[in-house]
Amino acid sequence: MSTKLTTADPQTETASSGLRRSLRRFDITAMAVAAVISFDTVGQIATGGGEAATWTAAIALFFLVPYALLFAETGAAFPQEGGPYVWVKLAFGRPAAALTTLFYWVTNPIWLGGSLVFLAAETWDGFVFHLGSGTVGDYAFKLLFVWIAILTAIVSLSRGKWITTVGAVVKVLSLTLFTVTAILYGAEHGFQGLSEARFTPTTAGFLGLVPILLFAYVGFEAPNAAGEEMHDPQRDVPAALGRSATIAAACYLLPVVALLAVVPADKVTGIGGFMEGVRLVFGVYGGAAGPLLTCTAVMFVFALLTQGSAWMIVSDRMQAMAAADGGFFARGLGAFHPRLGTPVRTNLLSGAVATVFMLTAMRLVHGDTGAVFGVVLTVAVTTLLLSYLAIVPALLFLRLRRPEVPRPYRVPFGNRGFVVCAVLVYAWILVGSWAALFPGVLESLFGIDYDFQDAWGVSRPTFETFTLGTIVVLLLVGAAGLAVARRERQET
Numbered sequence: 001m002s003t004k005l006t007t008a009d010p011q012t013e014t015a016s017s018g019l020r021r022s023l024r025r026f027d028i029t030a031m032a033v034a035a036v037i038s039f040d041t042v043g044q045i046a047t048g049g050g051e052a053a054t055w056t057a058a059i060a061l062f063f064l065v066p067y068a069l070l071f072a073e074t075g076a077a078f079p080q081e082g083g084p085y086v087w088v089k090l091a092f093g094r095p096a097a098a099l100t101t102l103f104y105w106v107t108n109p110i111w112l113g114g115s116l117v118f119l120a121a122e123t124w125d126g127f128v129f130h131l132g133s134g135t136v137g138d139y140a141f142k143l144l145f146v147w148i149a150i151l152t153a154i155v156s157l158s159r160g161k162w163i164t165t166v167g168a169v170v171k172v173l174s175l176t177l178f179t180v181t182a183i184l185y186g187a188e189h190g191f192q193g194l195s196e197a198r199f200t201p202t203t204a205g206f207l208g209l210v211p212i213l214l215f216a217y218v219g220f221e222a223p224n225a226a227g228e229e230m231h232d233p234q235r236d237v238p239a240a241l242g243r244s245a246t247i248a249a250a251c252y253l254l255p256v257v258a259l260l261a262v263v264p265a266d267k268v269t270g271i272g273g274f275m276e277g278v279r280l281v282f283g284v285y286g287g288a289a290g291p292l293l294t295c296t297a298v299m300f301v302f303a304l305l306t307q308g309s310a311w312m313i314v315s316d317r318m319q320a321m322a323a324a325d326g327g328f329f330a331r332g333l334g335a336f337h338p339r340l341g342t343p344v345r346t347n348l349l350s351g352a353v354a355t356v357f358m359l360t361a362m363r364l365v366h367g368d369t370g371a372v373f374g375v376v377l378t379v380a381v382t383t384l385l386l387s388y389l390a391i392v393p394a395l396l397f398l399r400l401r402r403p404e405v406p407r408p409y410r411v412p413f414g415n416r417g418f419v420v421c422a423v424l425v426y427a428w429i430l431v432g433s434w435a436a437l438f439p440g441v442l443e444s445l446f447g448i449d450y451d452f453q454d455a456w457g458v459s460r461p462t463f464e465t466f467t468l469g470t471i472v473v474l475l476l477v478g479a480a481g482l483a484v485a486r487r488e489r490q491e492t
Helices: 010-016 025-036 039-046 050-077 084-092 094-127 136-154 157-189 192-196 203-217 222-229 233-262 273-324 344-364 369-401 414-437 441-445 452-456 460-491
Strands: none
Touching: 025 157, 025 222, 025 233, 025 273, 039 050, 039 157, 039 203, 039 233, 039 273, 050 203, 050 222, 050 233, 050 369, 050 414, 084 094, 084 222, 084 273, 084 369, 094 136, 094 273, 094 344, 094 369, 094 460, 136 157, 136 273, 136 344, 157 233, 157 273, 192 233, 203 233, 203 369, 203 414, 203 441, 222 233, 222 273, 233 273, 273 344, 369 414, 369 460, 414 441, 414 460, 452 460
């Protein structure tokens, strides 16, 4: 039984009228796993040392669990195409929804053209085939990576879902293989990293890790952007979200502990830490280590590619529905291809944004690849977390103001339980957003020494140019998009 709500004007209904239901519970789970489990953040989390494992577990318990409960209920109750765009629109109106969707959507081409492509190129260069830095081969690899991810989002969802499903399987298998091999390596050579790791949580460690950990754990609601392409969202969304969240928590915590167990904390790097750990532990396989390492590197890059594809599939649908609803520039931007059933124009826009961001990052940020990686990842963290500053209150508004909507799944303890979960999640998002935008500020309030250049590899002006500059540009683009859309609505 589906819940039909009037969430948009007839133009929106036209945009989504040709959609085909092709997502079942397994597909939703696989898409969430493919999108949320981030190879690029495993190494980044591990740079926090032993306490990274402690905070990974703590945030899973006190953030991921209430977060999953909130979105499981809302995703099942409001399963319309566009997901979070629809939720924010119902709560706060079209302009707020359009701006929120812009921040949510742009995270993904920035991430694709930033940390994902940089990590993929670094892995390919170091373990498969030499590319060099800034060479023709380097540029060609990164451009191909971006546009293959975009093309896999353009194909029909009935086919594209299998690409992301294979990516999810490859990702889980790769992390499982590494974890098991690390145990074998430790049994043979000793767990030397554990002797140096400090698992006691600290304020400094918390402030340094909370943005990246929140970024790692958010996004399980993303498949709801294709809500009208699910066979039974009211039953499948809560179950799929619970399963994918459990898998993600294990796939972050176990590899991070394994990585720290075999690699000294001071040698773990955000961009190369995971694969360097793989290189080390695969020594237990003797002569087969080389081919296995190359194969794992290829799987690693493929998983990154399908991760980008999964996010393009869901976030482009959100942005397309915002455009079709008259909330962002021209309605034509939100048109779904009549045969493919995908928002091809928005897909192409994502590819263009990812390409521009990738080229800008390569040319304007000075320093080694690791410094570029950290900055562009922080930009993606910032824009995504900022979008939840509107999404989470929208969930609470819908719970309290739309009680008549059937809710196949409910957060335990009624409204009180929902409010507690929403407040807890919102507090985490506020802290994470501030720490991502202004690193070092909270540390100074607690009397913690913070060397910005040493932490990021770039100066604060360069860092803030990328982060705050991105926010300002997005706000200007959003204002222009709202103005153009308003004029188009008035003319029609």
